[in-house]
Amino acid sequence: MPSTYSEAVTELEEIVKQMQSNECSIDNLSELTTRSLELLQFCKDKLTKTDEELKKIFANLTDEK
Numbered sequence: 001m002p003s004t005y006s007e008a009v010t011e012l013e014e015i016v017k018q019m020q021s022n023e024c025s026i027d028n029l030s031e032l033t034t035r036s037l038e039l040l041q042f043c044k045d046k047l048t049k050t051d052e053e054l055k056k057i058f059a060n061l062t063d064e065k
Contacts, residue, residue: 005046
């Protein structure tokens with residue numbers, strides 16, 4: 001798995017390029033799709049975690065007023 005959101009997005013972009021190329025074989029399609037789903041889940045988890053952290057920070061700012 002990638003260590004950052006940015007790395008995951010970069011890898012997803014590369015996979016899309018591979019899938020769109022004429023050189024992408026049907027044999028690789030399943031593997032690329034599986035990897036894409038893993039990366040998308042990683043990105044979703046990162047975004048959800050970041051959203052939760054930001055909500056806590058904003059809640060603390062509101063409580064301090």
